[in-house]
Amino acid sequence: MPKTDFGPPDYREMIPPIVRENYGKWRYHRIPRPGVLEHVSETGDVLSSVRVASPRLVSTDFVREICEIADKYCGGHLRFTTRHNIEFLVSDREKLQPLLDELEGRGYLIGGVGRAISNVVHTQGWIHCKSAVTDASGLVKSIMDELHDYYTGKKPVPAKLRIAVACCVNMCGACHCSDIAVVGIHRRVPRVNDDVVSKSCEIPSTIASCPTGAIRPNPKLKSITIAPEKCMYCGNCAAVCPAIDVMDPDTDGVSIWVGGKLSNARTTPKFSRLAIPYLPNHPPRWPEVTEAVKNLVEVWRQRAKPGERMGEWIERIGWERFFQITGIPFTEKHIDDFTHATTTFRSSMQFRI
Amino acid sequence: MPKTDFGPPDYREMIPPIVRENYGKWRYHRIPRPGVLEHVSETGDVLSSVRVASPRLVSTDFVREICEIADKYCGGHLRFTTRHNIEFLVSDREKLQPLLDELEGRGYLIGGVGRAISNVVHTQGWIHCKSAVTDASGLVKSIMDELHDYYTGKKPVPAKLRIAVACCVNMCGACHCSDIAVVGIHRRVPRVNDDVVSKSCEIPSTIASCPTGAIRPNPKLKSITIAPEKCMYCGNCAAVCPAIDVMDPDTDGVSIWVGGKLSNARTTPKFSRLAIPYLPNHPPRWPEVTEAVKNLVEVWRQRAKPGERMGEWIERIGWERFFQITGIPFTEKHIDDFTHATTTFRSSMQFRI
Amino acid sequence: MDDRETPLLDELEEGDWPSFVAELKRAAEKSAMSADLLRQIERSYADNTGHWKRGGIVGVRGYGGGVVGRYSAMPEEFPGVKEFHTLRVNEPAGFYYTTEKLRELCDVWDKYGSGLLNLHGSTGDIILLGTTTENLQPCFDALGEIGFDLGGSGSAMRTLSCCVGQSRCEHACIDTMDVTHDLTMNFQMEIHRPAFPYKFKIKVSGCPNDCAAASARSDLAIIGVWRDAIEIDQQGVAEYVDEGFDLFNRVIRRCPTWALDWDAEEKRLKLTSEDCVHCMHCINEMPKALRVGQERGAAVLIGGKAPVVKGAMIGWVLVPFMRLEPPYQELKDLIVQVTEFWAEHGKNRERLAELIDRLGMPAFLEGIGVEPCPQMVDAPRSNPYLFWREEEVKHA
């Protein structure tokens, strides 16, 4: 019998001594400069964490390189954040500036702390996922090449801004609650290969997979039929049944969603809402998407009050004005028509005219 | 051919001269004493409206009586409000006090203006409706006998409070958006008379009438079957098909709903929400219901800030505390399980513990 | 009538609130129908249940509605209410009456009916409560003589109603009474001859205070609003403040969008008008100093209704702003568009809101030819389930 179920490495063996000693004793923190957190313990200890951007998809050489840095300045410990940044943990104050210098020298981007745009949470894309409508890594790179000054703190932003990219509506990540979410979408009814369906698909679960009930059995062909007027191209049937193909390079594209958040600070968590229903899928640089995201960030950055996240800003000024200011056309696609649609309709006279 | 489609009396012939002359010219109003509104026109004219409680269900003698008063003090004009109060319209300042005196002498209740409990909007009840679970007029009388001091202004309340009573869940009125709503409910699955169904009911529309899909065809009997676990006793099937009987004096009862509103002032319109799922139907005085309504009014009155309506107060203090303070038990019945239930579940960490 | 006959109801003659039982008794003195009604109600109080039968369509010539048929379930015991139909009589807009008109009405009703009535029914009608099948037509004819027509019932456009509006309210952005009267006259056919999938209600309020409770109980609510800035009389505001009015806590802090601020030094109330959502609160609190703006019109909300079947709805914004001047053509056209779409696609007993819920708002808007606008929603959709038309999706 092979060894199984032994679980991950014990975190107690991974944490640096300063963390072990001050575990549960941290008193407060401050941000001495962009990208650096200084946590002060009730023991008097001070831990500086230096946050550095990572492409998330990395080579073992990259990992070895950051290990080398961590050995030099951090006693051989480091961590990653829940948004895939690297954090170098410095307990020896003397080593902070040299670390920062070395990181800058090597071209690492230091930032993502406090009121900043942090790393983009994203998904596999063409790198590994069979369902990918677009390439997540490429989109992230294209977008962040434009926005890195907001990561490093060279340019300030009013509040945290979380961008997420997902290559299909499965939204592997927390896209649906991001300040800005970029999501790959299909726009064409899937093609059904009846022969394959009858051989390799479980018809009831294929029918059940459709959120809008667009799929009916086709007993004659031992297959299924998709009612085109009910299908909104989510691709879930294709995930369940390999005989269904929803990919279409010509009509697939990218949608943009705004105003989500997850913290409970001030306002309760919010879903991201549709801003732009479709932009073309134009690798390698996705100029339309990049432009649109930049526009959203700029519009928010220039108008939001200090500490006001994207969704909070939009709710303060109203969606009416959001569409007006951003120049994004409001269309029938923005009006929900799924299950709880009526709960999103405006049932009040409180609006801007 | 009889004369048809000539429409109601023209309002222009019904309004008093002061209204005609100042139509669209009113500048502001004040409330010189409870139950009286003083509207000032840009012409300088002043109209005093004296609001008086009506049982709504009245005899022609009652109408003649108020006409007599209106002749004496108001030049033969009067109006009713959208909540069924009577308004005596006084253009001659000299006549105001005598009118008030006469009304008081005759035992009329003057009030319902400003921060007050106004008349109860209600429905037919046993007086005239075949669907009535309870008697609306009797409930109103019982409740308002307890609360009239809040109508007349003898006791002040923090804000407007609108009570509504409906004898069944059809809620003829705006119950579903009232500060306090009293609604008759059934609690037993309707009985189906299969013979009558097959003769006199349209089965498809009976099936379609059920909000929860509890009704299935029963082809054997040419009738229908109600799945008891899916039925929540709304009685809509009984409205559509006379062979279905939902009435049951033993188990029928009264429910209480709170926190609705309709004005857009400050907060957007709100639905009333379940407070008490069931109280017994005890004519002629409904002591349990009367007590419960009084408790709700008292709790609100003593705690709300000036100008804060029931629902606004509850939202400020939180439903957690509302149930705690009122002593009303929170049960599984308070948790929605209809179509949009999930949109009412708390999706945040913002709550009181 | 002998008091001891109604011991339960008698208890409801006690107390300060005006008593409907007293009214029943007053009517019972003059009318055998009302006397039997009183007895039947007493029986209901004893049995804890109503005693009316279901079914039975009655009416007057030339009309499809306006009468609600009602029969006692115990006609032997209470013969006076064997037939006890109500007439729904269309009220004059704003519920204003001359005493003369009301007296004429009483005379007719004493002659042909129970002498009992509701002023008014929840929809707005004068409810003449209880007459026989035989008396319906003569009663209607007599009502016609004095200028009262029937209102709506059944699957028809229902009797309209409205708030007092410009006739006595400084906030009114539209002439609610005129709109109501004009629409009522315009839609006589739709009101009197049920031809819709279900009831269709219209109510008119002069401002967002919605004193006609229109948004909760109208398939189509017309609510006055303005779109320029609130008029501020700075002198007036200063007076409020000088008199000790707690401007911050009563107004500034409670403005839903924080559109107001008080400049203590300059003694000026500052309004960021683009933030104002016309909630009325500040105006309500300081009517002597603040007024609705000058560019006035109305919003149209659709879909308000009670719970059955799909749940209660509060009206949804369809048109955020429409000027309303006689002959209100744009409004009338819209109503026709909406009701025609509904009449065509609605199922039997499917209210407008339920139809829209079933088909989707985008499909409804397309069907009636109204452009989508952000005021229609609290927020755009959050699910990625959007539809594309063939022609939008260019395919190589």
Next chain:
Amino acid sequence: MDDRETPLLDELEEGDWPSFVAELKRAAEKSAMSADLLRQIERSYADNTGHWKRGGIVGVRGYGGGVVGRYSAMPEEFPGVKEFHTLRVNEPAGFYYTTEKLRELCDVWDKYGSGLLNLHGSTGDIILLGTTTENLQPCFDALGEIGFDLGGSGSAMRTLSCCVGQSRCEHACIDTMDVTHDLTMNFQMEIHRPAFPYKFKIKVSGCPNDCAAASARSDLAIIGVWRDAIEIDQQGVAEYVDEGFDLFNRVIRRCPTWALDWDAEEKRLKLTSEDCVHCMHCINEMPKALRVGQERGAAVLIGGKAPVVKGAMIGWVLVPFMRLEPPYQELKDLIVQVTEFWAEHGKNRERLAELIDRLGMPAFLEGIGVEPCPQMVDAPRSNPYLFWREEEVKHA
């Protein structure tokens, strides 16, 4: 490798943001698999579509998941990625590593895989990106040697993850890392052997800031919270104010329940603790002066998930407050209750939230034996469609 082979991807080597293409190329220098991956991705960029096949279940002995099988759709052209499976390797709680451990991991992965990895996947795993079917078992064995086990995939409990918690954060109300590690060890069976209707995710955040994004993407989210009053260091607050911190606009006005007030004379921040809803905002803004209270525990939220099928959900409060001390028995029991109910009643591919939506929250609560409480809802129901049990309705 020749640069001209990948003109499109090369463009993504430009710019300041760290380049995944640079990483692909670094790996491609050492690994033929990665070299072919680079080429296939270039093709995707040219064709505007992915080139992976669907289907294909692969794994390691004794496990039902932890590996995502992947095959190139163009194996002739890109033989290196004919098989290109990923291993999901369970991360240590809090994402802390010794450099030694990471280097060992790199060595194993260079030997058996592409040399490409994600630090980390969205769920929290270390994603070892691409190896052959043949190499799976030896790779897993080698990982075991250095103490790395697989995480979850398929219809299993998924790899847990958490925020940094008490290890580096002053706000943590619970020991997120210990809870995560303990649950991970406790539920090894459920993680490694898919036996649920669908995936089941658990994430742990130390406070309502929810830095693990738990409430959006966990079927069961554990979020730290306190229930006594916030600790206020009045001296500290006064210092903020003295330093010009705009207390009113940055804090007082933005508290969602107006629970705070500043007494300018006494220089005291007044907290109405019963109004505090633990949103964290004031503490976030003044970490030197304010602290979470001392009575600490966690809330449990259920149902968070992405859009497919019934729409995205943000977790719903199931337990508003639970003390969390090792061995976390109450929490473990709850998780077992919830997953067992779901396993019993859930359909294939039906997430927990979707099951609850289908059966109703009351039925779910009854099924798992949790008492209803008002914290579970934003507001009680507004529709009158309530159910009664036979035994509640006494009938004469």
